[in-house]
Amino acid sequence: MTTVAPARSGTVYFREVCESTAGALAGLSCHRSLEDVAAMYEAPDRKGLGDSAFPCFPLAKELKMAPQEIASQLAGRMERPRSVTDVRAIGGYLNVWYKPEIVAAEVLPIIAAQGQRYGSAEEGRGRTICMDYSHPNIAKPFGVGHLRSTVIGHSLKRILEKLGYSTIGINHLGDWGTQFGKLIVAFREWGDEGKLAAEPIAHLYDLYVRFHADAESDPGLEERARREFKKLEDGDRDNRLLWQRFRDLSLSEFERVYRRLGVTFDSDAGEAFYNERLSPLIDRLVQSGVARSGEDGALIIPIGGEGEAPLLLRKADGATLYATRDLAAAEYRYDTYHFDRCLYIVGSAQALHFQQLFAALKAMGHDWAERMVHVEFGWVKFADTMMSTRRGNIIFLDDVLAEAVERTKRIIADKNPALEDADAVAEAVGVGAVVFWQLSVKRQKDVNFDWDDALAFDGRTGPYLQYTHARLSSLLAKWGKPISMDRVAWGHLNSEEERKLVLRLGDWPRAIQVAGRQYEPQVLAAALLDTAQLYNTFYQKVRILDGEAEAAPARILLSDCVRQVLAEGLCLLGLQAPHQM
Ligand code: ARG
Helix, strand or coil: CCCCCCCCCCCHHHHHHHHHHHHHHHHCCCCCCHHHHHHHCECCCCCCCCCEEEECHHHHHHHCCCHHHHHHHHHHHCCCCCCEEEEEEECCEEEEEECHHHHHHHHHHHHHHHHHHCCCCCCCCCCEEEEECCCCECCCCCCHHHHHHHHHHHHHHHHHHHCCCEEEEECCCECCCCHHHHHHHHHHHHCCHHHHHHCHHHHHHHHHHHHHHHHHHCCHHHHHHHHHHHHHHCCCHHHHHHHHHHHHHHHHHHHHHHHHHCCCCCECCCHHHHHHHHHHHHHHHHHCCCCEECCCCCEEECCCCCCCCCEEEECCCCCECHHHHHHHHHHHHHHHHCCCEEEEEEEHHHHHHHHHHHHHHHHCCCHHHHHEEEEEECCEEECHHHHHHEECCEECHHHHHHHHHHHHHHHHHHHCCCCCCHHHHHHHHHHHHHHHHHHCCCCCCCEEECHHHHHCCCCCCHHHHHHHHHHHHHHHHHHCCCCCHHHCCHHHCCCHHHHHHHHHHHHHHHHHHHHHHHCCCHHHHHHHHHHHHHHHHHHHHCCCCCCCHHHHHHHHHHHHHHHHHHHHHHHHHCCCCCCCC
16 A cells, blocks of 8 residues: 655644654654654543643554554653643543643634535645445346445545545446346236336336246246346347346436435446456466356356455356446546546445455455455344335335425424425435435444434434534524634633533544544544534533623634634535525
């Protein structure tokens, strides 16, 4: 992997702390870049632990010292920049305390000047990241697993772009495979043009289900399906046209969902796109000896050690597989985009597939194989109350979004009946609630989805963040004049909440960096929830507009900065930030 260029962004006070930490580390003969140091720092959430904490555990092995000993050595050696009031070693962490006036006087003007650009960085300049996300299957409902991939991928795309990377969003549609033989047979047998036009995916899905039910008693169906798929692969015109129609109709339904989510792609080259590349690829792999025949006439790429499953390249009957198309896709992406990294945002259920894929690319001699990353995530589980949105055995995303918006409309009608544009706001908030819920859980964990939890205006939810943002917008509209920096008295930001809020805002660029490094939007979700919570406590305790007049400009400035960070954070997660709700 290439090294990361120095970041020019971020705040001076934190950079100084990273510099002196790196200096103290160097004194122990441990050399780390500023970016590595910055990424290691944490924002501790326990009382008494300082404003930033540097964990020493990861260095214990290299330095052959106990973490607590490293922390004390660092505390002893570290220079104190002027923003720092105290440095202490506690439980294996180096803890740093800041002087709030200095931090506020630096951070707030930066946010006021940079607005939504605050937190942007240069580390990705000149580097391209391919991102494979969403990738639903043609003629099948857009399920919740695909939703989670879609929202994680979309958010990571915005985060990585914020860090300066160029991104290529790829919708690797599941648009090829033996199921299309089944669909062709089923459609000719039982298809209905009217239903296909009205609700294409629901109709195609019904046909698919019916095919499987009927095939139990009529084995001839499977054989017919195989023949039709073979014809499709050989380029039969009628089958090809039918397949194209299924694909177009499905994609236009998916696009409706993407529009609601604000999701876009740079390419929708799906599995079928690679068809022509498969036989040259296979020939090359056979000639170079990378692929060989398995016991049963199949063609495989042996990988790893003893007992590890080989990658199946071609079945004995000549059919290629999902993995074959992924190999071709990886080569195509590298040749086309020269990516610095290629991310696959796919559920953990496919972990083995990606291990095999990456190992096979390595066996093929591609030194870029180590740039591939499986960004995996857990399952989405629905509470019982969700089952009303179920059709047959699955939950359609369309129905989930519709219900979320309906419920939000009822909440708004109750809380704020006079709201203008209530329908547009309900759309932004209802859809936002579903999106945020997926991102507020660390991606490797399962998500449990329930209406009341996800929609609560006062919970750890998207609507809560949007509501806080709207409340701030109306406060600032009431103030209604620009803030001149020389009238801001920094010393007034002295309550515990103000101090913490300022530090939270100062920590925002680091949070974005960490989210990008870990491919983890949840880092931002947690930072925003914390910010909103601190702000709401502050708002309840402190009289902002009609309190002490000299304190007002500082408090309004702080409020405006919180609003900017919330707005930008919501955008990075893929949510809208309405000004009223
Ligand atoms: N369409 C696949 C599925 O629904 C996911 C595709 C993931 N991307 C990839 N390049 N394999 O399971």
